[in-house]
Amino acid sequence: MLFDTHTHINDEAFDEDFHDVLTRAEEAGVGRMIVVGVDRSTIKRVFPIIDRHKYIYGAIGWNPEDAIDMTEDDFQMIKQELSHPGIVALGEIGLDYHWDKSPKKVQHDVFRRQIRLAKEAGLPLIIHNREATEDVVRILREEHAETVGGVMHCYSDNWEWAQQFIDLNFFISFGGPLTFKNAQLQRETAAQVPLDRLLIETDCPFLSPHPFRGKRNEPARVRLVAEKLAEIKGMPLDAIEKITTENALSCFHIQALPEND
Numbered sequence: 001m002l003f004d005t006h007t008h009i010n011d012e013a014f015d016e017d018f019h020d021v022l023t024r025a026e027e028a029g030v031g032r033m034i035v036v037g038v039d040r041s042t043i044k045r046v047f048p049i050i051d052r053h054k055y056i057y058g059a060i061g062w063n064p065e066d067a068i069d070m071t072e073d074d075f076q077m078i079k080q081e082l083s084h085p086g087i088v089a090l091g092e093i094g095l096d097y098h099w100d101k102s103p104k105k106v107q108h109d110v111f112r113r114q115i116r117l118a119k120e121a122g123l124p125l126i127i128h129n130r131e132a133t134e135d136v137v138r139i140l141r142e143e144h145a146e147t148v149g150g151v152m153h154c155y156s157d158n159w160e161w162a163q164q165f166i167d168l169n170f171f172i173s174f175g176g177p178l179t180f181k182n183a184q185l186q187r188e189t190a191a192q193v194p195l196d197r198l199l200i201e202t203d204c205p206f207l208s209p210h211p212f213r214g215k216r217n218e219p220a221r222v223r224l225v226a227e228k229l230a231e232i233k234g235m236p237l238d239a240i241e242k243i244t245t246e247n248a249l250s251c252f253h254i255q256a257l258p259e260n261d
Contacts, residue, residue: 003032004039006175014205022219030220051086062074062075063128065101090118118148123148145169151170152173157176158188159193174200178232190233200222204221209228220245226244237244
C-alpha cells in the first residue's frame, strides 16, 4: 500500500472528476493520503473530504507566501479545527522567499506562532521551505520543534541540510521532482536519507512526475515517485511501499490497520 503524504485534492482543479481521481488512486495501490489546507478557502474544503473518506486524513495551516493575509480570526479558526479527529498535522507552514508578497518578518512571526500551536496540540508539522533553508532550520531549533517533529515537504536541498532536519526529528519527503531529468541533487540526497526517515508525496495538482511533467498531478502518480525511490535505493518497489507507509503512520501518529481492512 502507498501513502501519499501531501495532496491538495481539495483544490478546484479536482472539482470535475474528484471521484474518478480517488478511483485511480485506489487502482494504483494508494491506500492512504493526506489532504492539506493552506488558507481560508482550502482549509474549509478539507473537512468534507476527511469526514466522508475513512483513509484520507487532514492537515491545516497557513502557507508562508500568504502570511501577510492571516488574521487573528484565521489563527483562532486553525487552533479550533486542530481538535478534529481527522486532522493529523499542522501545515503546510514555513518560509517562502521566492515570492515577495509577505515580508520576511511577517512570515517568521506566523511561522513561530503556528509551531507553538502545533506543540500545544501535540501535532507534527508539515514544513514548506523555498529558498529559506537557513532561517527554517534556525527557527525550528529556536522553537524546539523537535518535540513534535514532522515532515520536510517536497524536499529539494542537499544531504547536509537533510541531516540537520533529521536531527530535529523530521522526515524527508520526496515528490514528482525526484523523477525529473535535472533533479540530480534530489536523487543524491534521497540516496543518503536513511530508510526510516523517507516519505513520498505528490503535492497534487502540482509537480506531476515524469512523464506527466506540466500536467495536472494526482495521487495515483505517487507510485511513480515510489518507483524512482526504489531505483535509487536499489530495492524492490514493495519494500519501498511498506517502508514509506510505515514511516507515514509513525510520523502522523496514525494507528496501523489490518491489511484486510
